[in-house]
Amino acid sequence: MRYFLSHFLIPISLVMNNQTLQSCKDDIKMFCKSTLEGIKKGTIQDGRGAVISCLKNNFDKISVECEDSMTTILEQEVVDYKLDPVLSRFCADDIEVSCPDVPDDQVKY
Numbered sequence: 001m002r003y004f005l006s007h008f009l010i011p012i013s014l015v016m017n018n019q020t021l022q023s024c025k026d027d028i029k030m031f032c033k034s035t036l037e038g039i040k041k042g043t044i045q046d047g048r049g050a051v052i053s054c055l056k057n058n059f060d061k062i063s064v065e066c067e068d069s070m071t072t073i074l075e076q077e078v079v080d081y082k083l084d085p086v087l088s089r090f091c092a093d094d095i096e097v098s099c100p101d102v103p104d105d106q107v108k109y
Helices: 018-031 033-041 047-057 064-079 085-098
Strands: 002-005 008-011
Touching: 018 033, 018 047, 018 064, 033 047, 047 064
Parallel strands: none
Antiparallel strands: 002 008
16 A cells, blocks of 8 residues: 655555554654655665654654554564564565475464
8 A cells, every 4th residue: 555645655554554654644754754765765665664663763752642553563563473574574584494384374473
């Protein structure tokens, strides 16, 4: 899915839904300016992951409203590693090697 944030077009997956985007729009503008610029310039390819990572890195500074939405995202990521863009990118090979015969819906955490 794609949502517009200001004049930036940010690719956002279902995990960062419209409610989260609305709850965090001011925080994204305030704390993630360089991330948004990187997305706009094309130097950052994974816009969703970059925005979520930026908000995670600034978790102690974000608004309560955004914190509530981000807490939901973090809880979802604990249940399904594929929802954490950094974890799924960097651990994909390890998961494939360690759990080759385990269907995705059968992986236990």
